[in-house]
Amino acid sequence: MKENNSFDIHKELSKFSEFLKKKNLKITSQRLLVAEKIFSIGEHFTVEDLTEILKDKRDEISRATIYRTVSLLVESGQLIEHDFGKNSKYYEFSPSSQEHHDHIVCLDCGIIEEFYNPNIEKIQIEIANKFNYELKDHSLNLYGKCKLLKEKGFCEKQKQSDKLN
Amino acid sequence: MKENNSFDIHKELSKFSEFLKKKNLKITSQRLLVAEKIFSIGEHFTVEDLTEILKDKRDEISRATIYRTVSLLVESGQLIEHDFGKNSKYYEFSPSSQEHHDHIVCLDCGIIEEFYNPNIEKIQIEIANKFNYELKDHSLNLYGKCKLLKEKGFCEKQKQSDKLN
């Protein structure tokens, strides 16, 4: 889906290390391994997906550590947590260079596509102002039938790790 | 928050009964009790909230039945399920007469306010068309500091039943 070259990954790993140092946390091999894999996934994933990806490392990294590292990466701002109405939380690597975007999700196959619309962003700020809120975050998800499902009546159902209904 | 008069409730109960009949499901006292309470809550709630509200009826209605009735009401279209990034799902009674709206949520006290913006709705449809999706649903939540938190530095923290972080 997205291309992540090793240069990017290196930069992101440094950023994560900086974050850990600043918080007096330790830079361990487990944390680096989990972070490295996350930075190279290039699509939305669940902790279950991540565990599967790391399964050859299962003697080295426990599920608890995976959860704990994911939390740290969310805190460092390098990982975004999403709620697509499924059982598990979804995560998405957010490179420093990357602009914000929203999501459109197929209710059948669960494919997640991204979009960015400056007008919507602008209106959201106006709404927050009107309500006297200091806007910190937002989430906009569109749900529907993807092109394939609409046109052929079926798509790659349940391709994702989690069910949508 | 919202005013629901008994006339509305009666109409909604009829609608639910119709739904049950159409599906060859039975109209039981438990289902009617749960539905009636839901129709009179007037704000966003979790199943835990609902259980608390029904606690004087706890000898009559089990938690399992509450969950099962909530699912039916979602299916009948009279209840909307929301995900505000908390542990539990939130529900909102949606009277037949009510127009769609989105939500703005305080990250501290969890207060949920509603808004409707026709431009955002319009743009969403355009985006779905561009992606060749048949739009079925969407969710837009804004998160931030509410007026009180912004101005006074504090608000009624954790007023809601669930924590936000």
Place this chain on the structure above:
DNA sequence: GTTGTTGCAAAAGATTTGCATCCAT
């Protein structure tokens, strides 16, 4: 009477946590 419903307790699924051991600093 038949078929769906309820309550219970157990199960399931995701995530978190206590604790003894281990390791980065």
Place this chain on the structure above:
DNA sequence: ATGGATGCAAATCTTTTGCAACAAC
């Protein structure tokens, strides 16, 4: 050496489910 990290298993939390007894139609 010491304070944080890890792995394990147990715990937690929300939601779902199997099943026997029960109620609506």
